[in-house]
Amino acid sequence: DGGITQSPKYLFRKEGQNVTLSCEQNLNHDAMYWYRQDPGQGLRLIYYSQIVNDFQKGDIAEGYSVSREKKESFPLTVTSAQKNPTAFYLCASSFLEKLFFGSGTQLSVL
Amino acid sequence: GQQLNQSPQSMFIQEGEDVSMNCTSSSIFNTWLWYKQDPGEGPVLLIALYKAGELTSNGRLTAQFGITRKDSFLNISASIPSDVGIYFCAGQGTTDSWGKLQFGAGTQVVVTP
Numbered sequence: 001d002g003g004i005t006q007s008p009k010y011l012f013r014k015e016g017q018n019v020t021l022s023c024e025q026n027l028n029h030d031a032m033y034w035y036r037q038d039p040g041q042g043l044r045l046i047y048y049s050q051i052v053n054d055f056q057k058g059d060i061a062e063g064y065s066v067s068r069e070k071k072e073s074f075p076l077t078v079t080s081a082q083k084n085p086t087a088f089y090l091c092a093s094s095f096l097e098k099l100f101f102g103s104g105t106q107l108s109v110l
Numbered sequence: 111g112q113q114l115n116q117s118p119q120s121m122f123i124q125e126g127e128d129v130s131m132n133c134t135s136s137s138i139f140n141t142w143l144w145y146k147q148d149p150g151e152g153p154v155l156l157i158a159l160y161k162a163g164e165l166t167s168n169g170r171l172t173a174q175f176g177i178t179r180k181d182s183f184l185n186i187s188a189s190i191p192s193d194v195g196i197y198f199c200a201g202q203g204t205t206d207s208w209g210k211l212q213f214g215a216g217t218q219v220v221v222t223p
Contacts, residue, residue: 004152033210042114042198042213043153090152097141097202099211101152 003027006091006102012110013078013085021076021105023091032074033099036060037088046089049074078107085109116199116214123189124222131217132183133199141202142175142182143211148195156197157184189221 004025013019025032031050035043045058049068063082068074078085086109091102116133123129133142141160145153157168159175159182166173172185182201186193196218200211 006152040119040215042116042215044213045210048210092152097211098143098155098158099153099200100155103152104150106150 004091004093004100004102006089006105008105009103011105011107013107014110016080018077018079019085019107021078021089021091021107023074023076023102024072025074025091025093025102026072027093027095027100028071029093029095029100030071031094032068033092033094034058034064034066034074034076035090035092037090037104043090046076114199114201114212114214116217118217119215120218120220122220122222125189125191127189129186129189129193129219130183131197131199132181133201133214134181135201135203135212136180137203138179139182139201139203140179142173143200143202144171144173144182144184145198145200146195147198147216153198186219189219191221191223193219194221195219 007022033048034046044060046064047066049055052071055066055068065077089105092099114133114135143158144156147153157166157173162177162179164175170187196216198216199214
């Protein structure tokens with residue numbers, strides 16, 4: 001089955017800790033994205049990558065980092081600099097204008 | 111980035127009723143997309159619209175791309191319990207790259223028997 005796999009489904013972060021969210025896709029899409037979703041709000045773009053070894057900041061990149069070493073993978077690290085990390089994180093890939101989403105990771109702070 | 115204005119914020123409807131929601135923007139869009147999100151899951155694409163005035167259906171769903179290119183609406187006819195979820199509009203502006211969409215805040219739909 002083709003799709004986008006995010007892991008883990010639930011993640012807990014301690015104070016001062018960096019955590020990494022995994023995103024893998026087998027759709028052969030060039031572009032990948034990370035969005036943050038807070039209750040009652042729309043999706044806000046954190047980072048995106050249109051090609052391997054290249055990525056750009058989105059609207060709320062502070063406190064986050066990414067890498068794109070392989071076409072299939074686009075991991076997101078939530079650093080200790082992100083003071084309000086509790087949210088639902090969505091990874092997506094795109095074909096032309098259409099975004100296809102993973103099932104999300106819920107990150108909470110202990 | 112700019113968020114779209116999506117309304118209503120939430121709707122409580124009875125099974126069998128029709129549902130209507132819309133999105134507006136201050137800027138022109140090339141593409142409008144409508145997504146549905148179930149609790150704890152990622153959004154799933156329902157309908158994509160590509161030109162002004164376009165009216166597209168997908169089963170009980172109908173969506174239209176506004177003539178001004180600054181708005182879109184989504185209708186759900188004869189709602190059923192599985193229509194529960196959050197519906198998002200998304201648009202691609204004239205200066206946005208492929209896949210870089212702007213999202214509305216969502217419409218929460220609750221269907222009661």
